[in-house]
Amino acid sequence: MVNDKKKPSDKHRRIIEAALKVFAKNGFYNSKVSEIARAAGVADGTIYLYFQNKDDILISLFEEEMQGVLDQVNLAVGQETDPAKKLERFALAHLSLVEQNQEMAEIIQVEVRQSSKFMRGYANIKFQEYLNIISGIIKEGQALGVFRADIKPGVAKRAFFGALDEMSRYWVLSTARKYSITAAAQEISRFFLEGIQERKP
Amino acid sequence: MVNDKKKPSDKHRRIIEAALKVFAKNGFYNSKVSEIARAAGVADGTIYLYFQNKDDILISLFEEEMQGVLDQVNLAVGQETDPAKKLERFALAHLSLVEQNQEMAEIIQVEVRQSSKFMRGYANIKFQEYLNIISGIIKEGQALGVFRADIKPGVAKRAFFGALDEMSRYWVLSTARKYSITAAAQEISRFFLEGIQERKP
Amino acid sequence: MVNDKKKPSDKHRRIIEAALKVFAKNGFYNSKVSEIARAAGVADGTIYLYFQNKDDILISLFEEEMQGVLDQVNLAVGQETDPAKKLERFALAHLSLVEQNQEMAEIIQVEVRQSSKFMRGYANIKFQEYLNIISGIIKEGQALGVFRADIKPGVAKRAFFGALDEMSRYWVLSTARKYSITAAAQEISRFFLEGIQERKP
Amino acid sequence: MVNDKKKPSDKHRRIIEAALKVFAKNGFYNSKVSEIARAAGVADGTIYLYFQNKDDILISLFEEEMQGVLDQVNLAVGQETDPAKKLERFALAHLSLVEQNQEMAEIIQVEVRQSSKFMRGYANIKFQEYLNIISGIIKEGQALGVFRADIKPGVAKRAFFGALDEMSRYWVLSTARKYSITAAAQEISRFFLEGIQERKP
DNA sequence: CATGAATGAGCTTTCATTCAT
């Protein structure tokens, strides 16, 4: 009864979700607005009551989904106190989200990257925020003396994210899944935390 | 008299180079064939004497440039014998090539990734070969006992490449260059080889 | 108020009629879709809401007009019982239709003949039906014993149609009309029915 | 030895013959000049040393081949004195030529008819001459009193030619040949000469 | 709010023709 009537832009949601599927399947430039409309069960013109243009669908889609990703990853990371554990949690959360929402993962990896270059005035703040979760953890670790002080967080965040992302790409594109998410997250975190060299005992 | 013979397919080269610039500037889908033709100093129709269609320009561009990359990186890596040094060389060569040919780097990162998904029957063998240089080095290191035996080369190659690639993206997109290539290559290799954790003495 | 409902696909009709004029004037291959659009008073793109492509315009045009022709000729022929009279009626109806709709006649004679050879999978059933009106009459006459039993209807239908058609071509192409439709229909029917030889008394 | 060196425009001939095949296969508008060149074993540009343009190839092809047809048919007809026999000879010669050179027959029926409408200032005199062989025979027959005096030769020539031509079309397009040439020529001539009506004895 | 028919700018690609060699 409290929230009985709240369907704020049901159409908006349906369009976003339709666009998610369509963009993931065909790519942004090969997707037609009319196909999104059909998938969403609305008329072509209706799209333009909720979005300014085709670009805007992609950007809105990204922004909205990315906010959810940020929230979930922050939540997961917040459950640990040890920076090393936090990084492992980050990896696990990231790969889990990729697994749960492959379509979104494909779009972020391919379309947004591609499009953010060509869409006027789109700064992609959300992605910066996401990377800064990593650099935040690293700085924390450095402050605690558990991570090397000479590490540059701005470089390390990219290296760590890049490793995860390239792994995800392989994940998303290949049909056969060889490893468990948990195992993969641990493995990549370990590369990053301990390196691959054999320790001389 | 020494060099009497005409350069074979001078036009082919000019079109590839024009496409490189145009695709890097506008992205594949926002580039017009006529713009490539203009940039190459040929007529629109001439493009189609050398390439089957617009897609083919991108694929040819990638294949040809990528071969050069493979050759140069293999050469660089071959100058070392220590696997750890080889990885560092790989990183250095990769980042140097990105630096020297930013347009190509952008196209590989954005367009080819994007397009290879949607261009029917394009397997992107060259990229596989590139990644396998890394896994080759890792296997070598494992055989010599200098890299941990439990490392999965198929995962590690992606992690290492991903780290470099994400770094390159930042490089290419940001105008200000903060670090030297050499320093960055060493730093990323070190993450990978030694990890970021402080060693307890 | 009686006729409140909008004419369904008014545009379809207008495009067909515009195409009729344009194809007759320039021939199929020399006609531009944009010219048809202009003649129909619609935008270029509108054509493609009603027809799949340029070929489809020609085929649709033919099918629709030909159905009208079939109906009218069948009606005319049905008004006679004597097979000889029926053939004369056929000739008269055919030539009348040619006269009334010269543009359509030209298109059928030239474009459809030409195109049906090159348009994949176009069987031209309607034309078969048209010829079979003639062979039907002939068989009827043979059954009644008024036409020679050794006549092959499959050959005779082509001979009769060919005679009418060649006459029509002359008609359509020449500006000056020398004979009346009725006289011409009678004359050609008579060749066919009685031959041209002088009877020895 | 007498005529040992006479190869006047060997290329000209080769191009005509290549065009014959190519036009028959694809139709005039779907044929490429380069395909004719390839079929003739000459370079694209060479075509333009012998013909003004693509239209000119078709017209020349028609004119040259048609002259041969005229000569042969005139020869055949000239071997008879009886006008009725002459018409039968005409039919036989016509159908034989169609049979012997189906490619040419297709081109005359479809392409030349189509094109002569749209090629500026092409009067198609040769075709007139061909039809006039028939009207000549009819006038001769009328003068001798063996054909009815009220027959209009201008109409009859078209009716006779049309009957043969429609038959030929069927011939050329259908794969299965049901009747012998001789039988068909006789049959069609008989329609024309005697009609199809049963004679009351 | 919602519709979807209509628009028309803009793209890729083709191919007859030319001309330097």
Added chain:
DNA sequence: AATGAATGAAAGCTCATTCAT
């Protein structure tokens, strides 16, 4: 005479966007 690489105008078709209903 012969070549064939190069040209560039031209055309079919698509699809994001609009707007009358």
